[in-house]
Amino acid sequence: MVPDPRQLDRRHGHFGHERQRHGHHHALAEPGAQWQRHPDTPTPTGTATASALASASPSVGYRRAQDPVGYSVDVPEGWVRSQQQGKLAPVVYYDAPSGGRQLQIFEVTESTPYESLTLAETDSGFGFRKLPGFQVVERDRGDTWAELFYRYDSTQKGLKGPRQVIDHRFRAADGTLYAIRSSAPASADPEQVREPLATAVRSFCPTDAQCG
Numbered sequence: 001m002v003p004d005p006r007q008l009d010r011r012h013g014h015f016g017h018e019r020q021r022h023g024h025h026h027a028l029a030e031p032g033a034q035w036q037r038h039p040d041t042p043t044p045t046g047t048a049t050a051s052a053l054a055s056a057s058p059s060v061g062y063r064r065a066q067d068p069v070g071y072s073v074d075v076p077e078g079w080v081r082s083q084q085q086g087k088l089a090p091v092v093y094y095d096a097p098s099g100g101r102q103l104q105i106f107e108v109t110e111s112t113p114y115e116s117l118t119l120a121e122t123d124s125g126f127g128f129r130k131l132p133g134f135q136v137v138e139r140d141r142g143d144t145w146a147e148l149f150y151r152y153d154s155t156q157k158g159l160k161g162p163r164q165v166i167d168h169r170f171r172a173a174d175g176t177l178y179a180i181r182s183s184a185p186a187s188a189d190p191e192q193v194r195e196p197l198a199t200a201v202r203s204f205c206p207t208d209a210q211c212g
Contacts, residue, residue, distance in 0.1 A: 056212065062199055067092060067105075071172075074203035075103060076196055101188065103196055104181040113146040113169035113177055120167065121148060128152070133162065145170035151186055162186035166197050173209040180204070 058064045062074040065081065069090050075081075079094040086106060094103040110116035121128045128134055133153035140147050147168045154163045165183040172178055182197035205211035 058203070059199055062203075064203070065094070069105075071105075071178075071204060071206045073105065073200050073205075075200060079103070099184070099188070101184040101192065101196070102182070103200055104179075104183070105200070106179055108169060108177045108179050110177065113144065113171060114141050116177060116179070117141075117146040117148055117167060117169045128167075137164070149190075164188065164190065164193055166193055168197055168201055170201060170204075172204060172206050173211045174206040176206060178204070 058074045061077055063077050064072055065075050066072050067081070069083070069092055075094045076096065079096050082093045082095065084091050084093070089107050091104060091106040094105075096102065108116045110119060119127075128148070128150060131152040132155060133151065135151045136148065137151060138147075138149040145168065147166065149164070149166045151162060151164050154160055162185065163183055164186045165181060167179060167181045169177060169179045180197060180200050182193045182200075184193045
C-alpha cells in the first residue's frame with residue numbers, strides 16, 4: 001500500500017522508500033530541482049553524517065538507545081520509543097513528551113542517499129511535493145549524505161497546522177543507507193529540530209559495525 005502523502009508524522013511517516021527499490025525508470029530530479037543551500041537558513045547537518053564519528057558517550061541531555069532494530073543512537077532523554085512495521089522494514093519513532101517534536105528512523109535501499117531523498121520528494125504517487133503548503137527551506141548534500149529541510153501544513157489529527165521537517169539520508173558505517181527525520185511545529189526554533197537530528201546522525205552506529 002502506498003502511504004497517504006498527507007499523513008507525515010507519527011504512525012504515517014515517509015515509508016515510501018524504506019527497504020523498497022523503485023528502479024531506474026524514476027527521474028532523480030525534475031527540471032529546476034537544484035540541490036543547493038538557501039542562504040538565510042541554519043547550517044545543515046553536513047559533516048555530522050559520518051557514522052564513524054560516533055562519540056564515546058552521549059551528550060548532556062541525551063541517552064544512548066540500543067535499539068532492537070539493530071543500531072545504537074543518541075536520543076533526547078525522556079523521549080519515548082515506538083515502532084511500526086513499514087511495508088518491508090520497521091520504522092522507529094522517538095517522541096518528545098510534549099511540544100510535538102519527533103525523530104523517525106528507517107532503512108532505505110536506493111543506490112545513494114541523494115537518489116532516495118530525491119525520489120521521496122518527487123515521486124508522482126506520494127512525493128513530498130504533493131503535501132499541502134509544501135515549501136523547501138534548504139537543500140544540501142555530500143558524498144555520503146543528502147538532506148532536505150521543508151515545511152508543510154499537516155492535516156493529521158492531533159498534529160494539525162504548519163510543520164517543519166528535516167529529512168536526512170546517509171550511508172552508515174556498515175554501508176547501509178538510513179533516513180533520520182526530525183520534525184516539529186513550524187513555530188519551534190529550527191535549532192530544536194536540527195540539534196536532535198545532528199546528534200542522532202553523529203552517534204548512529206549499526207550493531208556490530210566499527211564506529212568511532
